Amino acid sequence: MDEMAGRSVGIIALMERAGWAVARAIRARFAPCRVLVLCGPGNNGGDGHVAARYLERAGWPVQVALLAPPREGGPAAEAAARFSGRRVEFSAENAARADLVVDAIFGAGLDRAPSDTVMAVLRASRRLVAVDLPSFVNGLTGAVLAERPPYEVSVTFVRPKPGHVLYPGRTLCGEVVCADIGMPSDCIAHAQPRIFLNRPGLWSIPAMTAQDHKYSRGVVSLCAGRVMPGATRLAAAGARASGAGLVRISAGVSAEAYRLGAPGLVIDDAPLEALLEDTRRNVWLCGPGLTPDEVEDTLPLLVASKKCVLADAGALGWAAGAPEKLRGVSVITPHIGEFTRLFGAPGDDLVCAVRSAAGRIGAVVLLKGAVSVIAAPDGRVALNDHASPALATAGSGDTLAGVIGTLLAAGMPHWDAACAGAWLHGEAGLRAGNWPIVEALDAHLGDARAEAIDQARRLSCETDNLAVKRRA
Numbered sequence: 301m302d303e304m305a306g307r308s309v310g311i312i313a314l315m316e317r318a319g320w321a322v323a324r325a326i327r328a329r330f331a332p333c334r335v336l337v338l339c340g341p342g343n344n345g346g347d348g349h350v351a352a353r354y355l356e357r358a359g360w361p362v363q364v365a366l367l368a369p370p371r372e373g374g375p376a377a378e379a380a381a382r383f384s385g386r387r388v389e390f391s392a393e394n395a396a397r398a399d400l401v402v403d404a405i406f407g408a409g410l411d412r413a414p415s416d417t418v419m420a421v422l423r424a425s426r427r428l429v430a431v432d433l434p435s436f437v438n439g440l441t442g443a444v445l446a447e448r449p450p451y452e453v454s455v456t457f458v459r460p461k462p463g464h465v466l467y468p469g470r471t472l473c474g475e476v477v478c479a480d481i482g483m484p485s486d487c488i489a490h491a492q493p494r495i496f497l498n499r500p501g502l503w504s505i506p507a508m509t510a511q512d513h514k515y516s517r518g519v520v521s522l523c524a525g526r527v528m529p530g531a532t533r534l535a536a537a538g539a540r541a542s543g544a545g546l547v548r549i550s551a552g553v554s555a556e557a558y559r560l561g562a563p564g565l566v567i568d569d570a571p572l573e574a575l576l577e578d579t580r581r582n583v584w585l586c587g588p589g590l591t592p593d594e595v596e597d598t599l600p601l602l603v604a605s606k607k608c609v610l611a612d613a614g615a616l617g618w619a620a621g622a623p624e625k626l627r628g629v630s631v632i633t634p635h636i637g638e639f640t641r642l643f644g645a646p647g648d649d650l651v652c653a654v655r656s657a658a659g660r661i662g663a664v665v666l667l668k669g670a671v672s673v674i675a676a677p678d679g680r681v682a683l684n685d686h687a688s689p690a691l692a693t694a695g696s697g698d699t700l701a702g703v704i705g706t707l708l709a710a711g712m713p714h715w716d717a718a719c720a721g722a723w724l725h726g727e728a729g730l731r732a733g734n735w736p737i738v739e740a741l742d743a744h745l746g747d748a749r750a751e752a753i754d755q756a757r758r759l760s761c762e763t764d765n766l767a768v769k770r771r772a
């Protein structure tokens with residue numbers, strides 16, 4: 301994106317707006333105070349010089365400390381030349397003396413852990429604002445290359461980076477301000493983004509319509525087992541609460557136990573092979589509440605009959621160490637333990653690990669966590685931070701599986717359904733108040749779905765209006 305912008309608007313113009321945005325964000329959040337801007341050798345340092353110039357112009361006492369001089373003839377050198385204010389040594393003493401320190405040392409170009417000198421200066425700083433990212437947070441992965449207390453604000457440009465969203469980097473950035481610096485839209489499109497923040501508009505969920513009937517809304521079917529009926533029932537409840545037309549549990553010889561549950565559920569005791577002949581029942585959940593033997597008796601049949609299968613919980617344990625056994629399923633929803641048992645430890649780069657897992661089994665992989673990572677086999681990845689720690693309670697993963705089942709049954713593409721399901725589940729968690737039990741999430745899923753539909757609609761109206769204005 302930067303390369304293409306360099307050939308059109310020019311990096312120096314973007315740098316000017318970036319530095320201005322940093323100065324503006326600081327002026328909006330802090331009273332005038334002694335500012336030290338720490339500048340590195342690249343364009344991050346260039347942004348720092350521009351910010352220093354604008355703060356000084358606004359009457360703030362500003363000093364710049366240079367880690368290393370910028371490359372001659374480049375845009376950062378030009379920005380440095382335009383700053384004519386005070387320069388001081390790059391030292392911990394100077395950092396400790398400042399009321400506010402602006403970290404413009406490294407940004408997108410960070411490629412190794414910063415030196416001890418750099419870290420000593422940052423650790424001596426009392427209050428910190430980052431240009432783009434803290435200089436020891438990897439923007440692509442959120443990996444943290446050194447220890448330091450959190451920043452107050454990070455001002456980034458054009459789009460937030462994965463490092464602002466993913467843990468542990470997320471905890472260090474403080475408030476993230478994403479400034480529009482006039483990056484031309486053709487440069488953004490040319491970059492072909494493949495990583496998205498999970499928000500309505502990235503996908504759209506079918507709304508209720510006057511002519512809906514239960515089969516048009518979609519049927520969700522679940523495989524149930526003998527020993528853990530709770531998990532299956534939670535998934536079934538999640539599916540119903542998020543708007544499935546009909547939810548059926550295939551329980552075989554255990555059917556009586558499930559018949560005591562919610563009256564709106566249909567319980568089948570016929571052999572699975574017979575149930576699979578019903579062409580209205582295309583979406584199946586397999587795993588919540590199942591033992592490995594029960595998965596072995598069901599999942600291969602579902603896959604062989606070309607149903608759309610979401611595999612979770614017991615089904616992921618069944619395939620531990622042999623993820624190819626899951627080929628043919630549409631979506632899997634592991635938490636980090638299940639993911640590790642399937643594919644090995646993901647390491648620092650979750651996006652890369654989840655994307656490669658999705659490619660390996662040819663299914664959407666949703667790695668659940670405080671920020672969930674949702675990858676499609678074609679390489680698209682969504683990061684879902686629309687969630688609440690209220691969800692960190694046993695069984696909430698079963699609820700999520702049910703919600704995604706509903707969206708698959710409504711005909712959404714697999715990756716869209718997984719992304720939208722994670723968002724609805726998160727929204728229900730946010731609405732459910734303090735310390736909800738898992739069953740309490742269900743009461744909020746209908747409103748969560750309505751909210752997602754509404755937000756996506758508003759966004760598409762805004763886009764249409766913009767297009768009309770542009771044409772005019």
Ligand SMILES: NC(=O)C1=CN([C@@H]2O[C@H](COP(=O)(O)OP(=O)(O)OC[C@H]3O[C@@H](n4cnc5c(N)ncnc54)[C@H](O)[C@@H]3O)[C@@H](O)[C@H]2O)[C@@H](O)CC1
Binds near residue numbers: 410413
């Ligand atoms: N996205 C955009 O469109 C724009 C980005 N801009 C800024 O440009 C930045 C990226 O600039 P650059 O690509 O020049 O990269 P940086 O300014 O982040 O750093 C690049 C230099 O630092 C060195 N380096 C990296 N890690 C180091 C370490 N640990 N110790 C010592 N040296 C290290 C690199 O070898 C390279 O020489 C962004 O973060 C942003 O602040 C803005 O100037 C304008 C527009």
Ligand SMILES: Nc1ncnc2c1ncn2[C@@H]1O[C@H](COP(=O)(O)OP(=O)(O)O)[C@@H](O)[C@H]1O
Binds near residue numbers: 669689692696698700
């Ligand atoms: N701290 C947290 N913040 C946000 N969401 C969380 C947090 N902890 C867990 N979750 C969400 O709660 C769900 C827990 O699922 P899972 O680990 O499968 O639990 P279970 O197996 O008990 O159902 C996941 O969707 C996960 O993303």
Ligand SMILES: [K+]
Binds near residue numbers: 403404407430432
């Ligand atoms: K920085």
